Ligand SMILES: *[C@@H]1O[C@H](CO)[C@@H](O)[C@H](O)[C@H]1NC(C)=O
Ligand SMILES: *[C@@H]1O[C@H](CO)[C@@H](O)[C@H](O)[C@H]1NC(C)=O
Ligand SMILES: *[C@@H]1O[C@H](CO)[C@@H](O)[C@H](O)[C@H]1NC(C)=O
């Protein structure tokens with residue numbers, strides 16, 4: 001121990017806790033990102049006639065991994081699937097959905113969502129299956145969105161909506 005200079009010991013003493021706390025903060029930020037994204041999603045639901053399910057269920061009292069329709073990865077506890085199909089939900093999809101960076105499966109079929117799909121969906125690089133069918137979406141599908149997503153995307157269901165324009169794959 002005496003061989004090491006006091007300066008090195010001092011550096012270790014202050015740097016180590018800093019590095020550790022930085023890592024912990026990072027994990028917390030990531031977990032909160034999923035919660036923050038889904039709570040933003042919830043505030044964009046204007047009519048949740050099935051009040052007993054999503055509206056009362058998606059609260060900070062429990063981890064997002066225990067919310068109805070949400071599935072987390074067993075190892076990293078990040079949201080990997082969101083299935084809120086046939087819940088009579090009305091509203092829009094906020095850009096915050098693009099922060100669910102571990103999302104693989106997204107199914108919102110059979111609701112009354114309207115408006116445009118946010119460009120931020122293109123940030124979801126792990127997305128494999130999306131089902132937006134049977135809603136009231138309108139507008140155009142941005143070409144960049146499709147271009148960037150088609151890398152890993154295996155299934156995309158868009159039928160029974162009011163999208164405009166041509167889909168170029
Ligand atoms: C958290 O750490 C990972 C690597 O462990 C890094 O890729 C990621 O960008 C970090 N996230 C934040 C919000 O700092
Ligand atoms: C909310 O949705 C229900 C069921 O879809 C519908 O009966 C009701 O009229 C809607 N309320 C509003 C304020 O749009
Ligand atoms: C939310 O729903 C899930 C799945 O149905 C259930 O396991 C959980 O207990 C519910 N949580 C609350 C706070 O209602």
Ligand SMILES: *[C@@H]1O[C@H](CO)[C@@H](O)[C@H](O)[C@H]1NC(C)=O
Nearest residue numbers: 085107109129130131155157
């Ligand atoms: C979405 O959910 C509906 C009903 O819950 C199911 O029938 C449909 O197959 C699902 N879509 C995909 C692409 O998994």
Ligand SMILES: *[C@@H]1O[C@H](CO)[C@@H](O)[C@H](O)[C@H]1NC(C)=O
Nearest residue numbers: 032033036095096098099120
């Ligand atoms: C999530 O996404 C929104 C909109 O894209 C952005 O403004 C916000 O800073 C993001 N939040 C986090 C915690 O990453």
Ligand SMILES: *[C@@H]1O[C@H](CO)[C@@H](O)[C@H](O)[C@H]1NC(C)=O
Nearest residue numbers: 086087088109110111134160
């Ligand atoms: C669309 O969703 C509604 C509400 O869940 C359901 O009653 C209807 O059968 C669905 N229509 C199609 C064509 O899937």
Ligand SMILES: *[C@@H]1O[C@H](CO)[C@@H](O)[C@H](O)[C@H]1NC(C)=O
Nearest residue numbers: 119120122123144145147148
């Ligand atoms: C799509 O990818 C291009 C280049 O790979 C990038 O410049 C662009 O920002 C991406 N678009 C979105 C919406 O992420």
